[in-house]
Structure formats: structure tokens, C-alpha cells
Amino acid sequence: MALSDLLAVPNSLESRDRRSVLHPMTDLVRHDREGPLVIDHGEGVRVYDDTGRAYIEGVSGLWSISLGFGQERLVKAAAEQMAKLSSYHMFRFKSHEPGIELAEKLLALAPSPMSKVFFANSGSEAADSAMKLVWYYNNAIGRPEKKKIIGRIGGYHGVTIASGSLTGLARNHTDFDLPIARVLHTDCPHFWRYGLPGESEEAFATRLADNLEKMILAEGPETVAAFFAEPVMGSGGVIVPPATYFDKIQAVLKKYDVLFVVDEVICGFGRLGDLFGCNTFNLKPDIMTMAKGLSSGYLPISAVMISEPIWQACLSESSKIGVFGHGFTYSGHPVCAAVALETLAIYEDLDIVARVRRMAPVLQDGMAALADHPLVGETRGLGLVGALEIVKDKAKKESFPPAANIGLYIERRCQEHGVILRALGDALTIAPPLIVEKADIHEILRVVAVALDETLDHVRREGLM
Ligand SMILES: Cc1ncc(COP(=O)(O)O)c(C=O)c1O
Structure with missing residues (x-):
């Protein structure tokens, strides 16, 4: 393509091929079908997609963005x-x-x-x-x-x-x-x-x-x-x-x-x-x-x-x-x-260590309060990192078959409700930026509770449970 042709292409995301990146740690078939969520900017614990929709980044990106987004210093x-x-x-x-x-x-x-x-x-x-x-x-x-x-x-x-x-x-x-x-x-x-x-x-x-x-x-x-x-x-x-x-x-x-x-x-x-x-x-x-x-x-x-x-x-x-x-x-x-x-x-x-210690019980106790849900086998964590293990049978600690993709399902439900979390296998992980406020943790946990109920409806509908 000549430079003049390249310059003629309008400079907007709409005109771009969103599938041109080989995405790490991604189901590539599904990605090819659905395309990525494109994140445009971030502020504090939130990121915003290209349509302006806000999400709480509940895993600090990849457990990394501890101070949240847009830290001026x-x-x-x-x-x-x-x-x-x-x-x-x-x-x-x-x-x-x-x-x-x-x-x-x-x-x-x-x-x-x-x-x-x-x-x-x-x-x-x-x-x-x-x-x-x-x-x-x-x-x-x-x-x-x-x-x-x-x-x-x-x-x-x-x-x-x-x-x-x-x-x-x-x-x-x-x-x-x-x-x-x-x-x-x-x-x-x-x-x-x-x-x-x-x-x-x-x-x-x-x-x-x-x-x-x-x-x-x-x-x-x-x-x-x-x-x-x-x-x-x-x-x-x-x-x-x-x-x-x-x-x-x-x-x-x-x-x-x-x-x-x-x-x-x-x-x-x-x-x-x-x-x-x-x-x-x-x-x-x-x-x-x-x-x-x-x-x-x-x-x-x-x-x-x-x-x-x-x-x-x-x-x-x-x-x-x-x-x-x-x-x-x-x-x-x-x-x-x-x-x-x-x-x-x-x-x-x-004093980030003291801050994490103050916020940790809000997250850990909040996750523990979800332990009675029929899909939650175990809640676990320390400080500002935790996970809920999603299971088919709590007493037997039996997981759903991998093909059911339950982890991905609940991750998607959370995202639909404005919270980005990451399922690793069937463990839904939470690791918010260390600057997270109590209200944000409560919002993450509220969304997880809603997503759990929706996932329960889904597995019952699909005859998986
Ligand atoms: C404990 C641990 N070690 C090493 C790595 C690899 O880091 P990177 O992705 O920067 O190569 C990761 C990434 O998630 C990690 O969690």
C-alpha cells in the first residue's frame, strides 16, 4: 500500500481490524468471533472502553496497576x-x-x-x-x-x-x-x-x-x-x-x-x-x-x-x-x-502496607460471606487478593466439566455489570488496585453476588447441575 493510501484511511478505531493482534492467554477462536474489549483510558480504579463505558478494574490489569490509573506523579x-x-x-x-x-x-x-x-x-x-x-x-x-x-x-x-x-x-x-x-x-x-x-x-x-x-x-x-x-x-x-x-x-x-x-x-x-x-x-x-x-x-x-x-x-x-x-x-x-x-x-x-491491612478485611470478609452460595466451593485469599472457587458440587468439591467454561461465563457476567475480574480455570480472582476504596470493594462484591446468581440460572438452564 502506498503512503498516500495509508494516509487516506480514516484514523478511527471503527476502520481498524480489531483482530490483527495475536492476543496472549486468549481463546483465539472466540476472540476471532467476538473481538476484544477495547480499553480507551483509565482513572483511579476504573477503566473506560471505547464507547465510554466504565469498569472497575478488579484485578489491577494483571495484578500490576497497584496505584490505579492516571497517577499524576x-x-x-x-x-x-x-x-x-x-x-x-x-x-x-x-x-x-x-x-x-x-x-x-x-x-x-x-x-x-x-x-x-x-x-x-x-x-x-x-x-x-x-x-x-x-x-x-x-x-x-x-x-x-x-x-x-x-x-x-x-x-x-x-x-x-x-x-x-x-x-x-x-x-x-x-x-x-x-x-x-x-x-x-x-x-x-x-x-x-x-x-x-x-x-x-x-x-x-x-x-x-x-x-x-x-x-x-x-x-x-x-x-x-x-x-x-x-x-x-x-x-x-x-x-x-x-x-x-x-x-x-x-x-x-x-x-x-x-x-x-x-x-x-x-x-x-x-x-x-x-x-x-x-x-x-x-x-x-x-x-x-x-x-x-x-x-x-x-x-x-x-x-x-x-x-x-x-x-x-x-x-x-x-x-x-x-x-x-x-x-x-x-x-x-x-x-x-x-x-x-x-x-x-x-x-x-x-503507607500502602497499612492501607492494604485496613482494606483486606473488607475484601476477605466480603468474599467469605459468599461462601454459602451453591456454586462457591471455597473462598480464599490474603490482603487484597482473593478467589472464589466455582464448583458443581460443594460437598464433593466437584468442578464443572472444562467444556462448560464456567469461569469464563462468570467473568463475562461480571464484565457485563461493570467489573473486570479474571477467572483462572474456575477460580474467579479479585485483586483490586491497592488504592481501592471500601465502596469500590462493596461494588465488586455486589456484582460478584449478582453474577453468581446468574451463573446458577445458566447452569440449571443448561442442565449442568
Ligand atoms: C508470580 C509471577 N511470576 C512471573 C510472572 C511473569 O511476568 P511477565 O508476564 O511480566 O513475564 C507473572 C505474571 O503474571 C507472575 O504472576
Whole structure:
């Protein structure tokens, strides 16, 4: 097409092909039939579609937009940094003030002693980098056999080849030829779903820690390098670990000298009512990954924090090889770093952790009040994240057949009523921006209650229940 033809095309959404994007994590057949919801702008906890209709963003986009939309201070921080130093890298002895200041700040906030910060652009890249650092570390200290990495069924760490392998969800593996070798998955810590009849939470936690130990022994402890976990699993359906779980898991890791990598991509920066999930569950990581809330999702930036022994290994390997051969063009991008710094400053000014603690009971108690609904098998959550598990039979904890697409159905009903939520399988998840007000949480819960009733009508009409 000639430039003149292109310019002749009217500049409106109506004239555009809304199906030209290959949409991530989407039922593509349905998408091709129906097209996307086009979001035009946002303010506070609300977004507005291209017809002007408002929705409460009940999952903060992808659990990321913690400070809501249109935060003027973040817009200003980005604009000022863009004008001063729009872009620069951190390769070959170069750096810049926002990158240095952000690393320093993160180290000061770290829940247990950390030594250095490596910057990347996404949670997936952070997990990939952490995996590479684990391998690099074991090569540096003369343990070339100790390379296997254990994730968990239901865990989510991203979608790149390495982080996607670590993710423990079939939908992210099937026909992508994942997982790669050297990546294993241990149990999902979902007590309601996998606890045995009569088993206590503590006994369930003991059984899972025993299973992890059996896996390490079966593989050979000299081959197992690291264990990755989210404090509360997000994309696996908001799974809060059972009491004593992480204490017992950490004891096993220590026993076999297995590194602990904590993925704080969702939990970090206040979501659970602590600055990090590590604070909530008393985790002592060797490596931490973070993203999303780091910049309130405004610009892509992620970070990997490493402990002193891993830093020392990086030093010795790079002196042997001549260079630390890892890094991205946009590692620590100055505009992203400036926005992240301002995000952290706003969290401090708002005392975001205290705010989440104040609002958490409104959400958690409100969800618990829906537990008697015939479709709700379990309500669960912590801080400002939660989920309702939709089931066909509460007593038997039986799910609807996947083909019934109940999760998607109820998600759509919520959207029809002006609340964007996300169903992961049949778990309807709620994770509003951390600046959410009580009235917004009440509105989200009111809509969920209406959507539950409508979904009940639907499954009865369709003979699914
Ligand atoms: C816990 C966790 N880790 C890693 C990722 C991957 O992040 P990204 O999508 O930025 O690659 C996600 C994304 O949802 C996540 O929830």
C-alpha cells in the first residue's frame, strides 16, 4: 500500500481490524468471533472502553496497576526522566542515577540481606535470569552436576522457554514442547483441593515437605540446585499456603543445600499486607524476583535480587571468563527506573502496607460471606487478593466439566455489570488496585453476588447441575 493510501484511511478505531493482534492467554477462536474489549483510558480504579463505558478494574490489569490509573506523579516522573535521559544501557561500565538509586532502595527494603540487584523487563525475564544465575553459581563453586530446578504444580513464573518450563500449568506447556529438561514440579499446596479426608493443614504441609524431600532424594541431592515459589500462588488460582508449609519446605531446602528463589512478582510491594510475601511467611530467599507492582505496572521493569554468596560467584566466574555475559538492552532503563522510584515513594507516602491491612478485611470478609452460595466451593485469599472457587458440587468439591467454561461465563457476567475480574480455570480472582476504596470493594462484591446468581440460572438452564 502506498503512503498516500495509508494516509487516506480514516484514523478511527471503527476502520481498524480489531483482530490483527495475536492476543496472549486468549481463546483465539472466540476472540476471532467476538473481538476484544477495547480499553480507551483509565482513572483511579476504573477503566473506560471505547464507547465510554466504565469498569472497575478488579484485578489491577494483571495484578500490576497497584496505584490505579492516571497517577499524576508517575506521569510526571516518566516525562521528566524522558526529557533528561530518554534511554541508556548498563553494559560495559555504564550506569545512570535512577538505576543506581533504585537498586540501592530495593536493597534497603529487602526482607533479608541481599547484595546486588539485576534489572530486566518482565517477570519472565527475571525468572529466566534467576535460573541462569543458579546454574552460573553452581558452576562457579565447582558443582556442575547440581543444576535441576524444582517448581510447583500450579506455580506461575512466566512464559519464556525457561520460566515457562518452571510454570506448573498445563495450559502454558501443551504443544509448546515445555517443560525443558532439568525442570521438575512438586505438589501444589492447595489444602482445600488436595488435603486428604481428616488431614489437618499442618499434616498436609508435612506431607508436602516430605514429598519434596523424596523428590530431592530420588533425583540425587547433588543434582538439585534450586526451588522456586511464589509466597501466594497467583495465576494458579490464588493459593494461600497452609499453616507451617514454608517453614517445613525451607528446612528441607537447607538440609540438601538447595537454593530458595522467591517469586515476588505478584506478592511484592504490599499486595498481601506486608511489603513482601517473604515478610508474611518468614521466607529467607537466596534470590528474589519482582516486577509488576515495582512500577505499578506503568512501565516494564523487573528486578532480581541476589544474596552475597551468589554475587561472589558472579564475581569469580566473570573474572575467569572475562565478562558477566548476561543482560538486556533495556536492563534498568532510566525512564522505567525513575517511574519505579516514584512508585516506591508513593507507596511510602500512602503507607500502602497499612492501607492494604485496613482494606483486606473488607475484601476477605466480603468474599467469605459468599461462601454459602451453591456454586462457591471455597473462598480464599490474603490482603487484597482473593478467589472464589466455582464448583458443581460443594460437598464433593466437584468442578464443572472444562467444556462448560464456567469461569469464563462468570467473568463475562461480571464484565457485563461493570467489573473486570479474571477467572483462572474456575477460580474467579479479585485483586483490586491497592488504592481501592471500601465502596469500590462493596461494588465488586455486589456484582460478584449478582453474577453468581446468574451463573446458577445458566447452569440449571443448561442442565449442568
Ligand atoms: C508470580 C509471577 N511470576 C512471573 C510472572 C511473569 O511476568 P511477565 O508476564 O511480566 O513475564 C507473572 C505474571 O503474571 C507472575 O504472576
